[in-house]
Amino acid sequence: MATIGDTPELRLLSPQELRAWRGMLRAQAALAKALDAQLEAAHGLQLSSYEVLMYLADAEDERMRMCDLASSILLSRSGLTRLVDRLQREGLLERVACSDDARGAFAKLTPAGREKLRAARATHLAGVRAMFLDLFTPAELDQLGDCWDRVLAKTGWGCCR
Amino acid sequence: MATIGDTPELRLLSPQELRAWRGMLRAQAALAKALDAQLEAAHGLQLSSYEVLMYLADAEDERMRMCDLASSILLSRSGLTRLVDRLQREGLLERVACSDDARGAFAKLTPAGREKLRAARATHLAGVRAMFLDLFTPAELDQLGDCWDRVLAKTGWGCCR
DNA sequence: CGCTGCTGATTGCGCGCACAACGACTTGCG
DNA sequence: CGCAAGTCGTTGTGCGCGCAATCAGCAGCG
Numbered sequence: 001m002a003t004i005g006d007t008p009e010l011r012l013l014s015p016q017e018l019r020a021w022r023g024m025l026r027a028q029a030a031l032a033k034a035l036d037a038q039l040e041a042a043h044g045l046q047l048s049s050y051e052v053l054m055y056l057a058d059a060e061d062e063r064m065r066m067c068d069l070a071s072s073i074l075l076s077r078s079g080l081t082r083l084v085d086r087l088q089r090e091g092l093l094e095r096v097a098c099s100d101d102a103r104g105a106f107a108k109l110t111p112a113g114r115e116k117l118r119a120a121r122a123t124h125l126a127g128v129r130a131m132f133l134d135l136f137t138p139a140e141l142d143q144l145g146d147c148w149d150r151v152l153a154k155t156g157w158g159c160c161r
Numbered sequence: 162m163a164t165i166g167d168t169p170e171l172r173l174l175s176p177q178e179l180r181a182w183r184g185m186l187r188a189q190a191a192l193a194k195a196l197d198a199q200l201e202a203a204h205g206l207q208l209s210s211y212e213v214l215m216y217l218a219d220a221e222d223e224r225m226r227m228c229d230l231a232s233s234i235l236l237s238r239s240g241l242t243r244l245v246d247r248l249q250r251e252g253l254l255e256r257v258a259c260s261d262d263a264r265g266a267f268a269k270l271t272p273a274g275r276e277k278l279r280a281a282r283a284t285h286l287a288g289v290r291a292m293f294l295d296l297f298t299p300a301e302l303d304q305l306g307d308c309w310d311r312v313l314a315k316t317g318w319g320c321c322r
Numbered sequence: 323c324g325c326t327g328c329t330g331a332t333t334g335c336g337c338g339c340a341c342a343a344c345g346a347c348t349t350g351c352g
Numbered sequence: 353c354g355c356a357a358g359t360c361g362t363t364g365t366g367c368g369c370g371c372a373a374t375c376a377g378c379a380g381c382g
Binding site: 010011012013016017019021023024025026027029030031034074121122125128130132133135136138140141142144145147148149150151152154155156 | 171172173178180181182184185186187188189190192282283286289291294296297301302305306309310313315316317
């Protein structure tokens with residue numbers, strides 16, 4: 001920790017550093033915005049809603065505990081409660097009681113949700129490929145993966161899992 | 162564009178692709194959260210507020226038009242109006258009329274804002290280095306920069322600048 | 323069994339943001 | 353000049369999220 005007051009000239013970011021850092025912030029923002037708009041336009045689905053459906057579809061029996069779902073999509077428990085409320089209102093998923101633990105609840109995909117996802121997934125994957133994955137060679141993708149692993153290890157990942 | 166309905170088995174992401182893509186989402190989220198918490202704890206400053214101060218400090222005469230500031234920090238004009246409101250209330254910046262264009266307004270750093278930033282910048286830069294920049298070699302940073310440039314070119318950058 | 327402590331999900335509340343509408347002003351064109 | 357179209361900043365409104373408090377139920381202990 002540098003003491004304050006004795007370093008009037010602190011080391012700023014070099015152009016390379018700036019490019020790598022701000023570029024990431026801007027690229028991520030641009031990607032999220034573009035993908036969200038795309039999904040919204042094509043299927044009236046927000047990105048967060050899509051992620052819920054996707055995790056459910058990939059899960060065993062197409063259902064997941066609220067808690068696990070929340071941490072998977074990086075959302076608070078209360079945030080997930082309301083997101084699931086909305087999706088349930090739209091008929092894309094349903095709440096199912098958990099027999100093992102009466103406190104718990106499952107969110108479970110409905111046929112309508114499965115169908116919705118099937119259509120949306122094509123759109124979303126195409127977008128991710130077109131705006132991100134296709135821009136890199138397999139080697140670059142591996143390098144990117146390495147980068148994220150390092151960052152995630154360093155930040156401590158934030159929470160559970 | 163693949164037609165919908167004739168590809169029941171659509172090509173999902175490979176493990177490499179998944180690692181590169183989801184890793185980025187998670188890494189970015191973890192970084193933003195950690196840096197924001199750090200800045201908040203050390204100086205009671207949100208990341209968005211910090212960015213405003215930083216852009217102002219780096220600008221000529223320590224002032225910027227609201228419009229330019231908004232696009233620099235990736236915020237809507239209305240969002241910036243209220244953010245500047247808060248910072249003005251805290252005495253970190255002031256609004257200055259624009260003589261060239263009577264519609265416009267400048268946000269201008271106050272001495273208090275300059276001092277606040279000076280302290281916060283050390284914290285923030287240290288955090289960015291520790292959790293991000295220091296994890297990579299100069300060559301890797303350049304590669305990352307290249308990646309972002311490609312993404313930003315592809316997404317069309319969203320808006321101005 | 324009854325008590326304490328913990329976890330899962332929900333609800334009340336406040337905040338920060340985007341969108342749309344508005345007023346003030348500038349710019350361009352006849 | 354005078355009007356239309358566009359831009360800048362602000363304000364009204366609604367939404368999605370996190371935090372803290374809450375309730376229900378589980379687990380461990382005497």
